[in-house]
Amino acid sequence: MVRIVDVRERTVSLRSEIQNAWISFQEMDTSLVAVISDVVRGGTPVVGYGFGSNGRYSQGGLLRNRFFPRLLAADPADYAAGDDLTIDPERAWSIVMRNEKPGGHGERSVAVGVLDMALWDLAAKLQGVPLVRMLSDRYGDGRPDDSVFVYAAGGYYSPGRPIADLQDEMRQYLDAGYTHVKLKIGLGSLADDMRRIEAVIAVVGAADHVAVDANARFDVATALAYAVAMEPLGLWWYEEPVDPLDYEGLRQVREAYGGRVATGENLFSVTAWIPLATSSRSIPR
Amino acid sequence: MVRIVDVRERTVSLRSEIQNAWISFQEMDTSLVAVISDVVRGGTPVVGYGFGSNGRYSQGGLLRNRFFPRLLAADPADYAAGDDLTIDPERAWSIVMRNEKPGGHGERSVAVGVLDMALWDLAAKLQGVPLVRMLSDRYGDGRPDDSVFVYAAGGYYSPGRPIADLQDEMRQYLDAGYTHVKLKIGLGSLADDMRRIEAVIAVVGAADHVAVDANARFDVATALAYAVAMEPLGLWWYEEPVDPLDYEGLRQVREAYGGRVATGENLFSVTAWIPLATSSRSIPR
Numbered sequence: 001m002v003r004i005v006d007v008r009e010r011t012v013s014l015r016s017e018i019q020n021a022w023i024s025f026q027e028m029d030t031s032l033v034a035v036i037s038d039v040v041r042g043g044t045p046v047v048g049y050g051f052g053s054n055g056r057y058s059q060g061g062l063l064r065n066r067f068f069p070r071l072l073a074a075d076p077a078d079y080a081a082g083d084d085l086t087i088d089p090e091r092a093w094s095i096v097m098r099n100e101k102p103g104g105h106g107e108r109s110v111a112v113g114v115l116d117m118a119l120w121d122l123a124a125k126l127q128g129v130p131l132v133r134m135l136s137d138r139y140g141d142g143r144p145d146d147s148v149f150v151y152a153a154g155g156y157y158s159p160g161r162p163i164a165d166l167q168d169e170m171r172q173y174l175d176a177g178y179t180h181v182k183l184k185i186g187l188g189s190l191a192d193d194m195r196r197i198e199a200v201i202a203v204v205g206a207a208d209h210v211a212v213d214a215n216a217r218f219d220v221a222t223a224l225a226y227a228v229a230m231e232p233l234g235l236w237w238y239e240e241p242v243d244p245l246d247y248e249g250l251r252q253v254r255e256a257y258g259g260r261v262a263t264g265e266n267l268f269s270v271t272a273w274i275p276l277a278t279s280s281r282s283i284p285r
Numbered sequence: 286m287v288r289i290v291d292v293r294e295r296t297v298s299l300r301s302e303i304q305n306a307w308i309s310f311q312e313m314d315t316s317l318v319a320v321i322s323d324v325v326r327g328g329t330p331v332v333g334y335g336f337g338s339n340g341r342y343s344q345g346g347l348l349r350n351r352f353f354p355r356l357l358a359a360d361p362a363d364y365a366a367g368d369d370l371t372i373d374p375e376r377a378w379s380i381v382m383r384n385e386k387p388g389g390h391g392e393r394s395v396a397v398g399v400l401d402m403a404l405w406d407l408a409a410k411l412q413g414v415p416l417v418r419m420l421s422d423r424y425g426d427g428r429p430d431d432s433v434f435v436y437a438a439g440g441y442y443s444p445g446r447p448i449a450d451l452q453d454e455m456r457q458y459l460d461a462g463y464t465h466v467k468l469k470i471g472l473g474s475l476a477d478d479m480r481r482i483e484a485v486i487a488v489v490g491a492a493d494h495v496a497v498d499a500n501a502r503f504d505v506a507t508a509l510a511y512a513v514a515m516e517p518l519g520l521w522w523y524e525e526p527v528d529p530l531d532y533e534g535l536r537q538v539r540e541a542y543g544g545r546v547a548t549g550e551n552l553f554s555v556t557a558w559i560p561l562a563t564s565s566r567s568i569p570r
Binding site: 011022023024026027028055056057058059060061062064065066069099100101102103104105106107108109215216243244245266267268269270 | 296307308309311312313340341342343344345346347349350351354383384385386387388389390391392393394395500501528529530551552553554555
């Protein structure tokens with residue numbers, strides 16, 4: 001039976017001069033997590049790794065105060081997989097979330113998420129299969145996709161940035177093989193943002209390959225003004241026009257804007273999830 | 286102009302053997318916060334204090350990593366009140382929440398809440414008025430209530446606890462002057478809980494002075510079974526029957542149960558708040 005002998009967190013800076021419409025990344029950081037097992041292969045322990053995303057900061061306090069101690073205090077039988085050769089990340093998750101009140105899934109889900117990623121990485125390594133294979137066998141049809149669609153999310157603001165520099169960034173994405181991009185809007189004026197969006201479309205060559213993200217900056221009136229201005233462009237999507245919890249505002253934007261409206265990244269309070277598309281490969285279409 | 290010269294957090298244990306239907310309090314702790322100003326009176330600095338509630342743990346990590354540094358790095362002019370004799374807690378809150386993404390208000394609101402309490406305490410002390418007076422002048426009609434209704438929330442589970450012990454606890458509340466009580470349900474069987482509820486009613490003397498709290502333990506079917514069993518009792522209210530984010534489940538319970546259903550304590554995701562009553566003094570009626 002596999003035992004988790006140590007769990008470690010390291011906070012790393014993601015500091016940069018970029019900003020979106022809502023936040024600056026000057027003080028941004030995130031957590032790296034290592035889950036260390038007692039299984040030794042080739043002289044080194046098998047370790048699962050996880051890392052947080054950009055935007056909600058490191059979570060070392062929550063991890064060290066609550067979630068690591070629960071995992072380390074648990075009986076390995078309580079997170080063992082059926083065959084005892086690996087761990088069961090879902091059982092480990094239940095241990096980590098013991099004595100946590102339901103609801104209020106904010107920072108906690110960021111902390112538990114980075115740990116969860118490390119647990120899955122460890123489970124797959126112990127099993128000796130790629131994680132995509134383990135997930136497909138467990139939750140899918142056993143035939144994992146051999147490719148995944150990704151797009152380049154960039155186009156941040158930085159002080160005094162000329163439009164030509166934004167266009168250069170987008171050219172680099174195209175050169176790297178990306179076909180679709182996203183840029184930030186909402187920090188400047190509507191007129192400035194329209195020039196930025198049109199400049200990006202000119203580089204990418206197709207408006208429906210360009211999404212925009214306001215990072216919840218707008219009030220409803222401003223969001224609607226952008227909707228009216230942008231709709232003729234035929235953009236890929238218009239993301240987070242207003243506060244993610246302003247459901248009424250989102251409804252108004254959704255009804256006013258003929259294109260796609262996206263939100264959800266900062267919604268931690270839904271019990272059912274409506275995916276954008278049934279397969280990741282169908283997203284660009 | 287007042288300067289905040291230091292902010293300190295201390296984690297204190299709230300460990301006890303009690304448990305509600307969802308969590309044990311064996312590892313419970315909370316944060317105490319002190320906000321220290323550069324104003325000295327009678328040889329000691331004026332300090333604002335705040336403390337967290339029971340149930341969502343201490344928040345020293347978030348406070349020290351993000352919220353304290355922002356406050357301490359700020360220009361005192363940015364949190365000064367108009368007359369420079371005290372601080373403006375709303376302006377201080379805006380500093381603390383800089384570069385925080387909207388949405389996902391979980392632990393973050395617990396951390397900022399305890400700091401916010403200390404900031405308001407400091408503001409009132411610097412102004413030399415009770416906080417109730419400052420709040421009434423600022424947000425109310427300048428005539429603060431001279432009394433506030435409170436009820437005794439208890440009736441927790443503990444291992445092997447006899448019903449007579451539960452009744453003794455309720456008698457102590459009545460002896461202390463409380464007229465209304467709440468007890469925990471949902472950890473035992475429905476039959477056991479009905480005996481506990483009826484035993485508490487027998488002590489309190491009026492079912493509509495007794496509320497019950499399931500702490501989001503039930504699935505919808507169980508919540509409905511409790512609703513049917515409890516409705517004839519005419520209880521004060523039935524709290525958190527299901528997961529706070531299970532809006533559809535709450536609707537079903539609300540429609541099935543003739544009495545009052547309460548929730549919201551673990552909802553961090555509403556933009557508008559519908560108060561139970563327009564004045565705290567009207568709640569028991």
